[in-house]
Amino acid sequence: MSYIKNITDGFGTAATGMKFTLKHLFSPNVTVQYPNTNPYTEISAVDKIPDRARNRLLLDPDICNGCTSCARACPVDCIEIDTVKVIANDPDQPTLSDGTKRRLWLAKYDINFAQCCFCGLCAAACPTEALKHTTVFDYCTYDVNDLLYHFSTMTPEQIAEKKKLLADEVKAKAAAAAAAKSEN
Numbered sequence: 729m730s731y732i733k734n735i736t737d738g739f740g741t742a743a744t745g746m747k748f749t750l751k752h753l754f755s756p757n758v759t760v761q762y763p764n765t766n767p768y769t770e771i772s773a774v775d776k777i778p779d780r781a782r783n784r785l786l787l788d789p790d791i792c793n794g795c796t797s798c799a800r801a802c803p804v805d806c807i808e809i810d811t812v813k814v815i816a817n818d819p820d821q822p823t824l825s826d827g828t829k830r831r832l833w834l835a836k837y838d839i840n841f842a843q844c845c846f847c848g849l850c851a852a853a854c855p856t857e858a859l860k861h862t863t864v865f866d867y868c869t870y871d872v873n874d875l876l877y878h879f880s881t882m883t884p885e886q887i888a889e890k891k892k893l894l895a896d897e898v899k900a901k902a903a904a905a906a907a908a909k910s911e912n
């Protein structure tokens with residue numbers, strides 16, 4: 729008797745399960761194929777993000793003086809900076825937003841957002857407010873390498889030119905020092 733009951737219970741359980749399966753089979757699809765379909769462009773979630781939210785960082789390379797305070801403050805070392813010293817007589821020497829002369833060219837400024845934990849220590853350490861968090865939170869990708877952001881605007885040719893100017897200046901100073909020494 730219990731054998732028959734187990735069989736009927738099994739069919740009953742399967743029928744209950746199938747009832748829900750069939751119900752959802754013919755219901756409108758609620759699954760979003762993110763990121764191919766992006767719900768954030770269709771809903772006003774972005775508008776609800778507070779201005780002070782710590783989402784993706786944005787660097788203004790025209791304000792950044794290359795001091796590396798942000799990279800040193802970063803607990804996960806996801807900021808990489810390369811600078812080249814500006815020589816005294818560089819004809820292109822620009823000024824920063826506060827009017828001071830740029831002392832370092834920003835040859836490389838990379839942030840790896842695959843590692844960033846959005847702690848905000850870098851932006852807090854920045855003396856010029858060149859680095860700020862934005863409210864942009866939706867930037868997923870299929871390739872993790874796409875999360876390495878390059879902020880420097882210098883071309884490889886410009887970097888090579890600035891490095892050569894610096895090397896020439898160092899050489900000229902060394903020659904002048906050697907000449908002065910031989911005169912004494």
Ligand code: SF4
Pocket residue numbers: 801802803804805806807839843844845846847848849850851
């Ligand atoms: S937010 Fe934090 S983890 Fe991200 S780059 Fe800045 S210091 Fe590093």
Ligand code: SF4
Pocket residue numbers: 787791792793794795796797798799809853854855856857858859
């Ligand atoms: S972003 Fe700010 S802290 Fe970082 S190198 Fe530039 S000026 Fe310095």
